[in-house]
Amino acid sequence: MPQESLMKPSRTKIYSVKGAARLFSLPVGLFAGAIALLTVAGHPDFDLASGLMAAVASVLVQASANFINDYSDLQNPELAQRLSEAQRRIIRLNTLLGGLCLVAAAVLGGVLMARLGSTVLWLALGGLIMMLAYNIEPVALKKKGLGMPLVALMMGPYMMPAIAWCATGTVPAPGVFLHSLLFSLPIGLLLFSNEYRDIAYDSLNGDRTLAVRLGSQASRRLYRTLLVLTVLAYTGLLASTPLMLPALIPVLALAIHLYRRAHQPSPGLPPKTGQLVLLSGLVQAAWLLLTQ
Template sequence: MNPGLVIFLPACFSAAASSKNNKGENMAEPSVEVFHGKTLGNRIMTYVAAARPAFLTASVLPVLVGIAWAWRTGAGTLSLPLALLAVLSIVLIHAGANVINDYFDARNGSDEKNVSRVFPFTGGSRFIQNKVLTEAETGRYGAALLSAGALLGLFLVSQGGWLLLLIGLIGGLIAIFYSAPPCLACRGLGDIAIALDFGLLPVAGTVLLLNGEIPAQAWWLGGIVGVYVAAILWVNSIPDIVADRQAGKMTLPVRFGAQKASWLLAGFFVTGAALILLSPLPAGSRLALLGIVPAAMAVKNAVQGKLTDAIPLTLMTHALVSVCLIVGLVWL
């Protein structure tokens, strides 16, 4: 197996494991005692942690799926430097979106009111609420990350053309306005926005950058990944229902209620499986069906109110499906 994949596989599950420490206890929220900022090293650690790096696999995986398709169909012409820059660009944009989301959720009060949060999955990073960073520092940091990602994206556009620019603009606007006014998440559009920004757009954009076109199969791949990443947002939103409703953040789980939303989680998994089965993708892509194994347990735990188990199982499902797609496209 490719050494790069061996290195990457553990990272796919880092977010799923991050709610527990090595003693099986819930992880503590960030504090000024740990993130004191008195040394340069600690300051760097603070800003890295505030970007929630364990969750960046949600954006890296769709780009890797796009790279896998480009590798399979590019007849050995894939540009490794462009592929790596595509990964770096999406990481910067995703990290910036995480930080900006914390900023606006602090402004609207939803994170402050969230007493039923499942840290570190829901309720934000808690860096603002626990006085590690100020709102202003968080806002500036998020803007800097998004700007860096956008600048790198402009270079990629110079290599990929106007259609890549359009994809990048749509993705960037979604990243900003997901939580900034008019707040797509507040209007029940968050799940669609996330499916686009962490599924369809990065997969299609990566294939376009590396192969110069977007075949129908790339949209299918993006749709599959997008459905499973939307499932992550959906299950993460369930414990936030009370706080989101109080803050006027009317996500779809808020509108449906916790019990119905828990059952509807199954719809994402079934839809994803149907896309895998019905897609015009190579037979090796069906390996992704193995990734759905944790999905049943995720739904069961969600319905039973065990969201501390349901959330990591959903993360694991997304990671497994994506990795199995990559393996199926590259090696089968």
């Protein structure tokens, strides 16, 4: 890692159910599902019930991934020995909650499989493999610098067309994939804001995330680059519909704030980036409603 000044890290972090839930990230799953359904709402075979079940299942999978995320801390020998018994209990409770979310998602998946066939099973298995590969040993792609692109792929170009397929029973049109690629930009930005915030802590504990591998200065540049690309992409979307251009004002205002705030890692960066995901999702959903 480049020898750059980092925020002085704490050797431990606060564990809680609320913190593990990462409520600021839930708009990702909610809007991914909503956008996917809106892209196929005009399809002659559109089935809202199946689409909603797929969308809810995807949010449950995201919540499961959030709750299970800290389980890897128990698998890190250096970190695990510093954890108190109370911290271990909270991590185990969060892991249990993650498992329950996964069971609920599996129940919905079973209903969908009964309605749509075995393709649902293969789609669900693909999503489950990617979710577990994110932060569970021995794969733990997050610690290999691949966590951010993996989640952007899973929540965007993989999950959104899968939801669209569940709603129609047919292979999604190219427009669905284009909208999933567009929404994957703020998704990736949100995930990287977490890594950028935790760069000092992860470095101290030997977690080689993408931010740790890049170093603080390069991570700041990457965050800002993703931020600019997100704004440009949504500007391009709305430029085709002049009536929607005023919706860019709050997006631009928040993006400017985030650009300045990204000067150094800070605890408030991910929640504020989550607000940008919320705005981006609202803008994209509104554009689809207006142009369908």
